[in-house]
Amino acid sequence: MIQTTQSLISHLACAKCGTKYSHDQLQTYATCCNQPLVTHYTKGQMPNPDDLAKRENSMWRYAEMLPLLDQNNRVSLGEGMTPIIPLKRLAREHHLENLYLKDEGLNPTGSFKARGLSMAISKAKELGVTECIIPTAGNAGGALSAYCAVAGMKATIVMPRKTPLIFQQECQFYGAKLILVDGLIDECGKLANQITHDTGAFNVSTLKEPYRLEGKKTMGYEIAEQMKWQLPDIILYPTGGGTGLLGIWKAFQEMRALGWLTDQPLPKMIAVQTANCSPIVDLINGTASSPGSYTMSIANGLSVPVAFGQDMIMQVLQASKGGAVKVIEEEIKQGVHEISAKEGILISPEGAAIWQALKRLVQDEKIQPHQQILLLNTGSGYKYLENLN
Ligand SMILES: Cc1ncc(COP(=O)(O)O)c(C=O)c1O
Numbered sequence: 001m002i003q004t005t006q007s008l009i010s011h012l013a014c015a016k017c018g019t020k021y022s023h024d025q026l027q028t029y030a031t032c033c034n035q036p037l038v039t040h041y042t043k044g045q046m047p048n049p050d051d052l053a054k055r056e057n058s059m060w061r062y063a064e065m066l067p068l069l070d071q072n073n074r075v076s077l078g079e080g081m082t083p084i085i086p087l088k089r090l091a092r093e094h095h096l097e098n099l100y101l102k103d104e105g106l107n108p109t110g111s112f113k114a115r116g117l118s119m120a121i122s123k124a125k126e127l128g129v130t131e132c133i134i135p136t137a138g139n140a141g142g143a144l145s146a147y148c149a150v151a152g153m154k155a156t157i158v159m160p161r162k163t164p165l166i167f168q169q170e171c172q173f174y175g176a177k178l179i180l181v182d183g184l185i186d187e188c189g190k191l192a193n194q195i196t197h198d199t200g201a202f203n204v205s206t207l208k209e210p211y212r213l214e215g216k217k218t219m220g221y222e223i224a225e226q227m228k229w230q231l232p233d234i235i236l237y238p239t240g241g242g243t244g245l246l247g248i249w250k251a252f253q254e255m256r257a258l259g260w261l262t263d264q265p266l267p268k269m270i271a272v273q274t275a276n277c278s279p280i281v282d283l284i285n286g287t288a289s290s291p292g293s294y295t296m297s298i299a300n301g302l303s304v305p306v307a308f309g310q311d312m313i314m315q316v317l318q319a320s321k322g323g324a325v326k327v328i329e330e331e332i333k334q335g336v337h338e339i340s341a342k343e344g345i346l347i348s349p350e351g352a353a354i355w356q357a358l359k360r361l362v363q364d365e366k367i368q369p370h371q372q373i374l375l376l377n378t379g380s381g382y383k384y385l386e387n388l389n
């Protein structure tokens with residue numbers, strides 16, 4: 001059932017200087033400052049938050065605060081409204097009183113990338129796009145391929161050659177053209193730019209297109225709604241390009257402005273990376289390396305040497321009084337085994353990384369055992385088994 005609710009989108013704006021860009025045309029990023037574009041909304045008729053429960057069980061229940069104008073353009077496979085699960089056994093063992101996990105692995109194509117790409121492809125369809133291209137660490141490529149398949153669009157996926165086979169094969173099943181590259185996602189990005197230039201395909205690279213962020217922000221709306229409008233103290237998020245983290249924070253700001261959140265402190269946002277590729281952690285620690293020194297991780301999604309939204313990520317970590325932590329590859333592998341065996345969730349390596357980071361932060365007394373802790377498992381571990389043997 002599709003709601004008749006109207007989007008309250010007003011305009012896009014440069015994340016740095018605020019220069020306005022129209023939402024009536026296809027947009028990429030803010031060329032004024034070489035920064036992402038952020039979507040803004042007007043004040044208008046909003047539901048009472050308690051009435052949301054009557055709406056459809058997907059991320060599209062927040063349609064007023066999403067950019068799609070005509071719901072007939074929606075390209076959806078049922079993304080969102082993933083469960084928040086208490087991790088009871090792990091909590092007991094580690095003396096944590098309030099430990100929860102939102103399982104994004106249950107989304108179509110097995111990751112939170114479904115939210116962003118459902119939104120981006122819906123909006124691209126609305127604006128007349130027929131062909132898309134994406135540089136990807138793995139999950140975004142599968143999601144783009146699937147949504148382009150439903151939309152009847154052509155898709156080209158540019159992926160590191162070392163990505164596990166299943167990420168490659170799913171794109172081909174969905175009918176996309178797959179191009180493999182020696183190197184990480186930054187190298188894929190360069191080739192995708194070249195192909196965009198040559199073919200005119202629409203490039204949906206992370207934060208170089210405005211609406212993936214809008215899809216991902218629905219995680220933040222859901223967290224608030226599912227936790228009965230009382231946000232957790234701490235959110236740990238595995239951070240590559242940063243859209244997940246940024247989207248959740250954007251949702252919190254919007255809900256504050258809507259009056260949906262009572263006067264409460266917002267959660268501390270903790271970005272978790274792998275020691276193989278930790279540009280945000282290194283930037284904070286003043287030990288930044290050249291992008292070429294970072295290597296592939298078993299958590300493919302964290303193998304992002306350069307984040308286009310780096311300035312925005314730093315602002316969120318600072319504003320939320322959070323921080324950034326890195327864990328090593330062996331810890332990530334152990335984390336997958338521990339969570340699977342104790343909680344029955346075959347978590348992605350990215351999700352396992354945040355569990356290991358949490359244990360360290362508790363040990364270092366940076367997180368207290370009584371605090372409400374929410375882990376975002378961004379993907380299903382089923383696609384990564386090749387990395388975990
Ligand atoms: C499972 C998983 N987790 C986390 C990330 C990182 O997400 P973001 O780029 O939004 O920081 C990715 C990106 O590929 C991913 O696939």
Ligand SMILES: [Zn+2]
Pocket residue numbers: 014015016017018019030031032033034035
């Ligand atoms: Zn600007």
